Amino acid sequence: MPLRLDSRQADFETAFTALLESKREASVEVGDVVAGIIADVRARGDEAVVELTNKFDKAGVTASSLAFSQDEIDAAAARVSPEVMAALETAHERIKAHHEKQKPVDHVYQDALGVTLGTRWTPIEAVGIYVPGGLASYPSSVLMNAVPAKVAGVERIAMAVPTPNGQYAAAILAAAKIAGVSEIYRIGGAQAVAALAYGTQTVAKVDKVVGPGNAYVAAAKRQVFGTVGIDMIAGPSEVLVIADGSANPAWVAADLIAQTEHGAGARAILVTTEKGLAEVVAAEVERQLALLPKQDLAREGWEEFSAIITVASLDEAVVLANHIASEHIELALDDPQQVLAMIRNAGAIFLGHHTPEAIGDYVGGSNHVLPTARSARFASGLGVLDFVKRTSILGCDPASLAALSQAAITLSEVEELDGHGRSISIRLNR
């Protein structure tokens, strides 16, 4: 059974805080191992990457087979069924269309003094995408990472995907081909992140590395941050469903299960104003879990990490939602707009009864790479802005420089930076 809480119970604050702070991941201390791997790849390049790949993935690669050839990519795409290819194309088109609307616009203007001020956006030149291989192999994630980069105008997209025992999913390569990925490497783990960040003889270095991975990949991203850009460090997936009496309990139950089936600490929380709904949903989850072919992960996530919380009002639900700052929030309400307006911390919000979170995982068009573990308090989902950077532009003429010079020189004196002041005063004809 998942945790059951009621906002009217005496120790609710304590129990709710404990839920928020409960650990859902084993913290593996791999920092030193990863530092060693990165140093090795920097020192020996391909040689180290090949050795590590054959050691950890039993992939049987050589330097010359680290990259998938175009023939291999085409052959993989040809092995994917027409139905799956069509679904990938649909997802690609919708994700692309939505992300096109995120492209930022340059803005340069002159202010009242005649100072030119502005902002110019340019794409990052080369980006590396890490894609987990093996069991949890998600072609949808390839699209979600590659499409915003492509829309941003990134010229070179290098993908790394481990091939344990030489195995890989054809759909991963097909998705990469559809998304316009430039290069695909059979490399995983910290060695993949190191190769992308520092480059080897075969893998040209990139400017930013994105994509989810295990503890080794996460630690490697943290360590190369600064040398290259990184995206967020992804934690276990999570959903918060806010439901009132209008919700269909079977649909809500299906959505909770869809979240916990990710395993690896995935969490589903139902917050509802209806005690009756809470009971029915709990029973529905049990019923539907029993029908699920692979129910172990989903059951474990439901029983160990999940919760049903009963509250007195939707206002209370919003307060909890803003504390939880969930990756996904579903509003299982007839009228979701009022609650939507009050939520400030969420990766993505799904409106009404007919928007299961899973539709956003695949074909809604919005990105499914979203902030987890309460990081929606300060972080955003992946998008075009993650693949561009802003240059600011400043221009003075003699008159505007003169107008601003006294304040600037005064501040340079306060900061004891005489050279700063002199670089201004030398330009003034006094």
Add this chain to the structure above:
Amino acid sequence: MPLRLDSRQADFETAFTALLESKREASVEVGDVVAGIIADVRARGDEAVVELTNKFDKAGVTASSLAFSQDEIDAAAARVSPEVMAALETAHERIKAHHEKQKPVDHVYQDALGVTLGTRWTPIEAVGIYVPGGLASYPSSVLMNAVPAKVAGVERIAMAVPTPNGQYAAAILAAAKIAGVSEIYRIGGAQAVAALAYGTQTVAKVDKVVGPGNAYVAAAKRQVFGTVGIDMIAGPSEVLVIADGSANPAWVAADLIAQTEHGAGARAILVTTEKGLAEVVAAEVERQLALLPKQDLAREGWEEFSAIITVASLDEAVVLANHIASEHIELALDDPQQVLAMIRNAGAIFLGHHTPEAIGDYVGGSNHVLPTARSARFASGLGVLDFVKRTSILGCDPASLAALSQAAITLSEVEELDGHGRSISIRLNR
């Protein structure tokens, strides 16, 4: 003498790469010490913060004097001269006006299928600003960090500034007061970052920590990343001046010195098409350095980390500039627009002969917190976007869900996530 290179020399590529890769900071391995400090602050709160602050800063604080009182802040502001207050007010007004234009706009729309898609921006609730104390005490940096947060709508801005031997600069507190900082603490180093990220009895925790600091501060930010957001890890400051025959050598020399006087590995690079200008600028730097009251840092940065590069054309200069990806680029050209259009990697670009970089440090209006150490390849300067986050919004009705269901279910099958597919199929009345 700084390094002298010519793009036409035989070993130019090698020498230029060596320049780019040369180390300008001692890498201090403080990760373990910082991890210990963070754990201590998490475990003992105020007690640890007070102990560490009195140990490292000899600040003589108690838990009840960790925060500056409003009286102390007002008294500090009253000690600042009217001229400096006026300069701070001018800077504040201009920074505020420019950053107001960076506020992102929500965008929600319906696509052809009737799917609601959108983006909503909300401010981060609480932000911590780290401000270095002691010698290098920069009120302008207080404004540059606090104003974008305030413009973004951040409700609570907590500032931490170390007070070595109990000393602090009145102008720092005055700038914080002008910018609307909510709370100011006498805490520095890793213990300040830990207190802001995890909270203590006195310091309520924040959602994001920004601001520059020493190796301990940088390591602490890296370690708390994920628990809170962080901004970039700042490296030594740097300028690249691109000059042609129209440049005034004395002005260029003054700008190079203004950069290297920051010390701590600061670098100035002049790239010019005019061999004659290179010679005159080199002589001018020597002449002006001799006139500078505190010339040691400026001379060290010029001689150890800086370079003058002669190139055959402005096109060549642009290629180098895009490799260098400098924090600041000055275009000391009569017509900067053509070169401007070709530069893609730069934190900020300063146009023409009358825009010394120092004007942007103080009162130009753009932000002076900019990506260093080649990170302009993937990162942007500080701005309003660093203090907001994006929530994506997705909404289907029965018809649009039905239209998208087949593709989504197909992809859920490929990914072996049956629960995902069922959360969609359960809603279809078939």
